[in-house]
Amino acid sequence: MAAVHLFVAFFVCQVYMGLAIPEKQSSGSVDFRLEASNVGQYSLLLNNVTYLTSERFFVISNGTTYERANLTLNSTERGSHTESKLGRYNYTKYTFIVPHLGNAVEAWIKDFRPKPFKTFELRYVNEMNGTRSSDCPPVPYPPTGTFLRCFNQTTAGFPSFQVQNTSKTLGYLNLGGKMVGDYEKQLGVYDSNTPKMTDGMKSGPLVVFDSDANTILVAPFDNFMSVSMWHDGAPGGTINWGVMGGVDYIPKDYSVKIVAIAATGIKKAFDDYGRFLQLLYETEERRQHSQSQDVSLNYLGYWTDNGAYYYYHTESNATGFNKTYQDTLIDVQKYSEAVNIPYGYLQIDSWWYYKGFQDSVKTWEARPDIFPNGIRYLYKKTGLPLVAHNRYWGHDTTYAEQNNGNFTFVVEPFLSLPDDTNFWPTLFRNSKKWGLTVYEQDWLDIQTLGLVGLQTDLYLGERWMRQMAEAAEELNLTIQLCMSLPRHALMSVSLPAVTQARVSQDYHLEPEQWRIGISSILASALLLAPSKDTFWTTVRQTGNPLYPDVMEPYPELEALVATLSTGPVGPGDKINGTNVDLLMRCCDGNGRLMKPSFPAVAIDRQIVKAAIPSSNGPEGEIWTTLTSIISDRKRDFGILMAANLSSPYTVRFSDTGFPERLNPSLTFPFGSPEKWQQFDDDNPLVLTNCTQENYCLFLFSARETGLNGTDITIFGETSKWVPMSPSRVLKIIHAENNMRVGIRGKPGEEVTMAFLINNFVHRSTCRVGTSGTAVLDVMIGCYPSHTTSSHLTSIRTTSDVTTEIISTTHHSSVAVVSAGGIALYSLCFLLTVLMK
Structure with missing residues (x-):
């Protein structure tokens, strides 16, 4: 019965504190279409622009390369089916026969529309010998001498796309080489002048995009250690996916599986690829x-x-x-x-x-x-x-x-x-x-x-x-x-x-x-x-x-x-x-890293500019990341870093990749919350003098309005690179005109956080309790806890708090908190932690 009473009380607090506020989600979709003929030709179109068009289809058998012209297209089959994890799809299946040998391969194209991905699968119906190119020399030691020849090719080509001019200027990013593809990555214009891409054993995912970052990503989704991409005939030429070129025998039913994913951004295409893989591998x-x-x-x-x-x-x-x-x-x-x-x-x-x-x-x-x-x-x-x-x-x-x-x-x-x-x-x-x-x-x-x-x-x-x-x-x-x-x-x-x-x-x-x-x-x-x-x-x-x-x-x-x-x-x-x-x-006093929720990565405009010089974008590095903290509701805090910029650049909200919860938001430079400013597409952020020595670092937080109209914005621990890190912040509760933050750290460590309340900057310093946790109340003080971080149940007042108020505007000061509001607020905070 006590548990029931606790749950009812918690539900009341949810209503009181606004836990059920719906999240505003970002939107954006692309028109990603597949066209496939009856004779083995296919194209990928994005927003009515043809990005990728098929070129060749080939397989190697008994040391001979068989192109589409000297293979027998035995049948073309169309239909629909359902995969347990990916859902329903329409398919086109081409069955090719190798002359004189009778070996068959199936080339499957699966269209999961309206989902933004298509898959290509080459299945070996029969085992196949002699799949290594006949011009492959004996292997020297170390075997590096073969890299630019057969070992760096593929034993087949499906899918295979032309590297050619299109009706719209397209750019590309090709990840390749060591350090997860960083060392030999390439960016440039995707056309008939595209130079040799990093391919073969060093190859990685390829993305092709327009000046608005509308993107198609192509990469394997199975047999990662044995599948390669081969760029043949550069400049221009064709890009082909298949088994790595050194393999000389492929057993029956072996498959090469490639996915093409479309998205409204380059980073989003990679993120969707990651989610696609997690859907399949469930790890x-x-x-x-x-x-x-x-x-x-x-x-x-x-x-x-x-x-x-x-x-x-x-x-x-x-x-x-x-x-x-x-x-x-x-x-x-x-x-x-x-x-x-x-x-x-x-x-x-x-x-x-x-x-x-x-x-x-x-x-x-x-x-x-x-x-x-x-x-x-x-x-x-x-x-x-x-x-x-x-x-x-x-x-x-x-x-x-x-x-x-x-x-x-x-x-x-x-x-x-x-x-x-x-x-x-x-x-x-x-x-x-x-x-x-x-x-x-x-x-x-x-x-x-x-x-x-x-x-x-x-x-x-x-x-x-x-x-x-x-x-x-x-x-x-x-x-x-x-x-x-x-x-x-x-x-x-x-x-x-x-x-x-x-x-x-x-x-x-x-x-x-x-x-x-x-x-x-x-x-x-x-x-x-x-x-x-x-x-x-x-x-x-x-x-x-x-x-x-x-x-x-x-x-x-x-x-x-x-x-x-x-x-x-x-x-x-x-x-x-x-x-x-x-x-x-x-980090905190224990050495626990105060990091963001996600790695900081380059914004799309940086990549587009590096690939298509005529497009709009920064010449240098601009990265963004997020911290997400979920307590009474989900809150996001943005971070933007810029360095090595050769000229000023104006960042708009749509450039950042931040969720709509941060539109609009307030931003301030590292360590200087007094210099806060509004940020949205109508109030962009102008970056100037962002060098390696004088890097630019900005933090972003959304205003929150209490029940009586009081604005509170969390700026966080502004002396840290990541002012609001899940490693530090356990809970955030906002009710009426007050806010309370549950934190952790080294016992005795002093934590100073900044808040903007009705356009006044408040700084409160709280000493972490012996349990390693504390509760920082922006209005009435610091409450160290003597329990574990997941059960902040013992809360007492303490003098271990310093509050500083800096006026940054001529607006009136914060309204007084009612005693009843504080009591109910404190009860709700405890219940929220208990129900965690």
Whole structure:
């Protein structure tokens, strides 16, 4: 009965506090049509403009390439059917026969209209031998010499589209190469002059769009490790999808599945692609669970990878000799405690294990010259779990049976690869004993492009990735992918233990390595946290022979980008070289990262401008992201970052990608809520002087109107990069003319938040209670709680509050809150938390 009374009281509070306010949803649709003839020709049209037109259809069999002209079109069938996850579709099926051999392939086109996607499926009705091109030379070692020939082609072409002029100027973005397609990505005009795209084993999703960002995305949705895109005949030419070109045998019923998705924006097309994949693979909840357990995604850490001060370099002692890494990392931890840097883990890079041929990993165990007392000693001494790096496996690895080891490996003259269901559980189980929490699999491009088996075996790549990830999930470990090709990132959609991926070149190797706004779009769509890599928080850190002349001119920008990425925030500073105040903008007193809900990514107009120079858009970087907090209702808080702009640019609401809940909203520059202004399409934001040094960072929040007309706008913790982060804010309740925010942090930590009330800026400071939580009331004070964060039931008044009011207009001050309103408001806040 008590539960019933609680529920009734909660319902009353819902009515009182307006919990049932309907959300205003953004809208936008495209007219996406498919035209398919009876003789195997097809086109994709968007808003009555032909974007993509079929060109060739080919298959390779017995070493011979058969084009449409010398294949037999046995039948064309049309009909409709329903797929359990994707719904009803109309289909056109072409059945082609290879002359003299009788082998059949089916080319399916499925139109799910009015849903904005079409699928293309090439099914091998019979097994097919000799599917590798006849001009394929013998494989040299390392096998990189074949990349521009058959291994980089495809064994068939379906779908196949012309790269040609259209009735409207179109641009394209082609993701390719390492770092989730960032390293060799291309943007340009999509026409007969389009140069060779990054293709083959390095290929990734392709998007084609007009100057208004109306977009078609084309990418695989199955067999990610074995499907490639091949750009033949550039400039112009054709783009073809099929099995990777090194495969020489394809079994019966094997399929290549490609989806074309249309959307009103480039980012939206990627997001819809991600949702399409999640619909098929159903791993979203498990991925989110893994990410919630990943210490490197939730807490500040210390990194030692390329670009870090202690990368292949240790601390010098008083006599000038170098200490061991064991001593150096223990000193890092001591220094961090002395200056109150709350590191939650340590990252150890490729310097710690045994290497063999061509610096490949030989034995993934700690060397005694690195950790004289063993790696477990470091873990116990510092109390910090470890993110541990690994690279490509060498032919001389001690784990392989061929080298008297205990596990099955594919061993070639250059590299090797584990192919044993017992290997990864054994490796990870042993590694957990010395503190492994995140396994960083680096050099994925070299592992894949340097091992012939991964380019010739249909199933080896998927088997390798799945064995690794499933063992990690079973043992509650998580995985970061580094130097991953797009195929690795796409494969991760079915591997929940893979929580993050590097999307940038190594720090210090590329001056503008921070520019991850485009590559983060694909990672974000796949629910992978993009990783920017390590950084320095101060300009000069002398004494490292690897970087004698290197400096970091923009440490603030580096720290900001790392935080907005939602990936790891891991400085690699010299001991005594950290700008602590700058670093702590990313997190709370416990080191818990105060990040947005989604990675910051480039706005569509930035991408359109880079591809179609004649179009409107910024010349430089403009990214946006959101924080979403759900309590009495869903609230969104926007963030916009701009840097490296060559000229001023005017941002309108429609440019941001923000939901309609933020139209209109108020915006202010980082740290200066007094400079707030209205923002919507009639009141745009003019960006000026947004350089790398003087980056621009704006925060956005919507006004809220109480029952008596009082306006309250949450500006949040304006000293942090992300003023309203779900990591900090647990609840928000607004009633009448008051607002209360449930927060968490380090016990004793002071949290200052800014609010705009009837055009006056209020700042309230609240000290977090011993439970690690508190309730900040904008009007009447701070209420630390002595319970858990999910049951804020013990609320008492306290003097641990400071309120500052700054008048920014000539409007009247805030109305007085009635005692009855406060009492009912406080009761409702407690009930809302209890019912969470």
